[in-house]
Amino acid sequence: MLSSTEIKxxxxxxxxxxxxxxxxxxxxxxxxxxxxxxxxxxxxGLGYMERNVDMRMDPRLLVPGARSVICCVSAYPPPxxxxxxxxxxxxxxxxxxxxxxxxxxxxxxxxxxxxxxxCDTVPISDKHWAARAGLGWIGRHTLLVTPQWGSWVNLGxxxxxxxxxxxxxxxxxxxxxxxxxxxxxPNHAIGEKMIDVRRxxxxxxxxxxxxxxxxxxxxxxxxxxxxxxxxxxxxxMTVINQ
Ligand code: SF4
Ligand code: SF4
Numbered sequence: 001m002l003s004s005t006e007i008k009x010x011x012x013x014x015x016x017x018x019x020x021x022x023x024x025x026x027x028x029x030x031x032x033x034x035x036x037x038x039x040x041x042x043x044x045g046l047g048y049m050e051r052n053v054d055m056r057m058d059p060r061l062l063v064p065g066a067r068s069v070i071c072c073v074s075a076y077p078p079p080x081x082x083x084x085x086x087x088x089x090x091x092x093x094x095x096x097x098x099x100x101x102x103x104x105x106x107x108x109x110x111x112x113x114x115x116x117x118x119c120d121t122v123p124i125s126d127k128h129w130a131a132r133a134g135l136g137w138i139g140r141h142t143l144l145v146t147p148q149w150g151s152w153v154n155l156g157x158x159x160x161x162x163x164x165x166x167x168x169x170x171x172x173x174x175x176x177x178x179x180x181x182x183x184x185x186p187n188h189a190i191g192e193k194m195i196d197v198r199r200x201x202x203x204x205x206x207x208x209x210x211x212x213x214x215x216x217x218x219x220x221x222x223x224x225x226x227x228x229x230x231x232x233x234x235x236x237m238t239v240i241n242q
Contacts, residue, residue, distance in 0.1 A: 046207060073136075140178070
């Protein structure tokens with residue numbers, strides 16, 4: 001049986017900024033409206049999201065016998081004020097998949113456990129599991145918002161068959177009646193906790209490299225897009241000690 005306290009101590013030791021542990025079971029459609037998003041066709045050309053839908057909702061289908069999802073947060077610095085080079089903040093640093101994966105492997109080794117290390121490249125939703133593990137909530141712009149670093153965070157998990165002595169729970173979302181990210185999007189791409197990627201700059205500049213169609217205002221971005229994040233009051237409070 002793993003100790004939750006020990007997992008979190010070791011996660012900080014290998015370089016993560018925060019860690020929570022969720023019990024592995026299925027996400028609900030309310031937590032993760034994947035099926036509704038696909039039904040609307042808002043995944044655009046992200047055809048891979050239509051595959052492994054059940055697995056995306058339930059990590060026990062990804063790792064048979066999974067008991068625990070160890071969720072980790074790595075914060076990154078927000079963009080410099082006035083920065084206008086068109087590159088989103090996450091892309092200004094060492095390739096995050098590599099950084100997060102290295103730390104996940106180190107954490108797994110220190111815990112002496114078997115498990116699958118995940119960071120954006122396997123059918124599990126990093127942000128929804130981080131929310132399940134109490135590390136933040138899903139904001140209207142669909143990203144995880146942490147109380148400490150806003151959404152300036154990269155995420156990764158270890159899905160393991162090991163049981164943990166105590167599991168974290170979701171915390172209440174704190175968007176309340178704020179609409180600032182919705183209003184900041186020049187393309188009206190943000191629906192209720194869903195993004196219509198066909199209208200989203202980040203989709204065209206990151207995931208689905210092709211010309212930005214007429215009617216989508218990239219606002220000068222050539223890699224990613226931070227506009228909805230820059231509007232968020234929780235991101236304005238962020239101080240990163242790096
Ligand atoms: S990343 Fe940019 S285009 Fe996409 S939803 Fe946010 S503000 Fe809109
Ligand atoms: S800008 Fe407002 S609505 Fe959007 S994620 Fe931040 S707090 Fe939530």
